[in-house]
Each structure stands twice: as structure tokens, then as C-alpha cells.
Amino acid sequence: MVEAVRDAFGHTLVQIAHTNPNVVVLDADLASSTRVTHFASEFPERFFQMGVAEQNMVGVAAGMALMGKIPFVSTFAVFASRRVCDQVAISVAHCHLNVKLVGAYSGIVSGNNGATHQAVEDVGIMRSIPGIVVVDPADDIEMEQALHAIVAYHGPVYLRLTRDVWPRVSPQGYQFALGKALLVRQGNDVTLIGSGMMTSQCVEAADLLAESGIEARVLNMATLKPIDIDAVVEAAEETGAIVTVENHNIYGGLGSAVAEALGEHAPAPMMRVGIRDCYGECGANAALLRKYRMSPRHIAEAARSVVQRKR
């Protein structure tokens, strides 16, 4: 059965902590939402409830990292990025400490909590802080794989979680590697590059495109920083057109990262699907994706228009 990314995170963290005694978890009164409750009941002495005080939580995690711990700081993505931006930059990133920041309920599909709880700029914030690795897993399989890689990596990581269940895109037996994109579907007319739950929307869009004779390649870009430049360049050279699809503002996130890679290495026509520089609102996930022009139908429209611009 397919799990939500946050559930896969919660279970896998417990598994890893059984063999890695250095893993500790800090929570800002959201453990039941971020699913670190499993860790809290299994390892109460390694679980630190820090209350609704995220700035202190990040600093405490930095201190624990100095002592050789691998602290997971878990809260909602809006707080893990905007609220503690300076603490992350100075106490964690500037010191290059082994702190793992977990931003749950990311993007516009954040459990019908509305604009205050929709992180549309977290990736942009984290990508612009020197030395932070940014990971946005697409599904439960990738989440589990990615968490092992994140713990094995020594350095600050921002891990983006989504709340709900979305269709799985990772194959069974998939081996995740930090900084490597996953080819989800082969195609040579256009490449849809997705991250997080939006990769599943790309697959649906590719089905729609196939009906009108356009064979879309789908790449899942789970690591947003460092981005897999080789995969982006290969896609541009082989398909000649790119659409980026992200659960984030079109500024600063996946679309920007891909545009940077294309601009420097392989200029090609591209379109960005994502939140178009505005704040969101309440509503069911499907309704939000439709209204903010991020549904499979909108992705397919973007792909058709970019294909027309191919040389």
C-alpha cells in the first residue's frame, strides 16, 4: 500500500535510529503531524520537545550536532524555512553542522490550512543558503531511500515532506542517490521535470500528452540542490524542450534551478509550472492544483506550448 511521504519518513527514521544511536529528534509541537511521534515513543530519551519556539530549536540542534549527534529538526515547512532563516544560515549552515531540517506540509497541498501554512518559498530560501542540500522526495519509496542517504551524508540538509498520499513514481528496488535525478518515463518530444508530489502529476500529464501524440519524458528531481545538471542537459539535448513542475513558487525553486542549469550549459525552450508568485488559500488538493494551474491538464498545456517553440 502506498504511504504518504510523511508516514514513510516517520517509520524510516525509527528504523535508522535503531542502528544509529546518534540520531535525535527535536519537535516544535507538531510531532503528530510530522510523524516523529513514532520516534518519540520508541526513543523518548532522544526526543526533545522544544515547544512552539523554532528559533531556539534550530540553535539547540546546532549544539547537539557539535556533540556528534545527528539532530532532525521537525516542523512545518513554513516555519523550518521562513521562521528560522537566520538561525539556519548562521548557527547551522555557516558552521556546516550536521543538522537535518525537516519541513513538513510543504507547498500548496498542506492539509487545507490555507496561505499561512503553505510553504511556497522554502526551497528558494534554502537553495540560496550556502552549503545546504535540499531534497523533496516524490513518494514513500523514495523517502525511505533518501532518508538513509541523508543520514549517511555529513552536513546540513533540508528535507521537504508532503502531507498526503500521491501516486507512486519510484520503481521497486529503486536506489536513491543524492544529486541524481530519476528517469520515470522515457520520451523524446519534451521533458517534464518534477519534484516532490508534482512528479506524479507529470506522469498523468504525460498520459494526456501521449493521447495527442506527444511522447513526454518524465524526470523526478528529488535533489533540488545540488541539482543533477547532467540529467537536465541530457534532457535538453535529447528532447529539445523542458517543462518544470513544482509545488512551490516559480521563483527560487525547481524551475529556477533548471533554468540556471540550462542557461549555463544547454539553452533550450522551457516553461515553469508552479505557483505564479502569489499566496494560496484553503481548499482540497485537487481544487488547489486546478485553480493555481498546476494540474496534469495545465502541465500538458505548458508542454504543448513549449514543444511549439522547439527549433
Added chain:
Amino acid sequence: MPGLSEREARRLRSIARRIRCHVVRTISEAGAGHPGGSLSEADILAALYFHVMKLDPLRPDWEDRDRFILSKGHGAAGLYGALSERGFFSSELLKTFGRIDSSLQVHPDMHLVPGIEISTGALGQGISVALGIALAARLDGRLFHVFCLIGDGESQEGQVWEAAAAAAHYRVDNLTVILDHNGVQLMGPLRETMSMRPMADKWRSFNWEVTEIDGHDMCEIVTALETARDRQGRPSIVIAHTVKGKGVSYMEGQSAWHGKPPNAEELTRALADLQCATVGGTDG
């Protein structure tokens, strides 16, 4: 046992004076840095690095060392003076303070200088890091103590009070915070900029053990720090009432000297006030 012989107090006072000499020279030569707060903290640093803390300058990474976090990172010149006096690095290095390629940044960088536990300078952050070290040490059954120096202007940061609540909640007793309460910040006296009165009552209400001392009286400093270190069951703060710019007549209590380097003529007067040797080397 807490307490200090008159001879030891004289030795520590003399070291504090040498730290102050480093401060004014370092900042004047660099044309950068924060003299006011570096001078107000000098006696506290002398007491910590030369009497109270368990440390080994030849092994800055010794895992059982006591930790010192300068949360008020603007006091870097004072800390560098103390570290060089204690033998962590040569006092020659102080001449590079704030220059390109120097390891001595105007706010301390943990990866560049032996003896710096964490990079600070963004106010309010060091106290949280100190708490994290203390919590992790307790988890691992480690016995060292964490000392953290904060400023009173810094105490206007909300993060300080988040940390205060958390330390008391976790009954952290391997952490002692020292407040360099000089009453002056960049734009003027705290009572005009943003009053934090009543300071001691704030900490008491956060369930901390509070001791108020004269932050320039070596016996009071050492006694308070050792008592705080040995106290069990709750976190301690030593509120050290200090004078900003202490020891340099024209800087004392003046917000103008928060972040202004003395020029050559002002340096001469500062060195005379502090009775520093005029050319490098030993200062009494």
C-alpha cells in the same frame, strides 16, 4: 570550594588588564571591532579562562573540556585577547584581526580559530547552541560544564527567552549563562532604546537561579561562577553589572564606543589609562 585568595585575585586582575590592552590595540590597528563590549567582558573572560574552566590550550578539541560560547559575538576582540593570553594562539595573530584572509574575523568563526566552539555574531543564537551542547552532554553522561556569555542588548532578542524557557523546562544544570549587563547598546542606554527592566526578575520568573554581582570584582565573579557551576537541578544565570568600555576613561558608559575603533591618538590615551606597555610584548 568557591573562593579566591588575594594573590590569585591579583593575578586574574592583571590578566584582565592585559586582555584589555589587546582589545584596544587589536581594534585600533584593524580599524574595526567593538571596544565597548570587549572591555566590559574582560574580567569575566579572565576568570573563566584562567581560573574557572577546565581546558587545555594544546588540546582545543579535548572532549571533556568545559565549553565557552560567546553568544554576544561582538565581543570577539576580548575573546581573542583571552585565548591568546591563555596560549591558544600567538598574540602576533591579533594584528591580523579583521583583515582579508585572517582567521580572526570580527565575529568569531569556529572553523578558523582554535578554542572557538561555535560561530556567533547574529545575536540570540549562541545561548541556544550552548543549551544544545548541555542537553547532548547530559544525554551522553558527560560531566563538563557549559558557560555562555550573553549581552544585555542581545537580551532583546526573543530567541534568548525561548532558550531561557527551554533550559528551565529541561532543568539543565550543566549550563551557566553570564549576562554582561553594561546597560549600553549601539544607539544608547538600554533604558532608552528598549528597557529590559526588571532584568533579574525576568530570569527568576523563567525559573532560573539568579545571582547579581559586580562584573569587575574578581572575587565576586569567581565565587558566582563556581557556585553556579556546582549548583544542581536548574539553570543559573550570573548577572554581571559591568561598565561598557571599562578601563578606558573616555569610553566608559559611552554608546559611541560600541563599535568605533580608537584612532592612534585615542589608542595612546587608552593604553595609558590601562597602564599597558607601549610596545607589544608583556603588559605587566
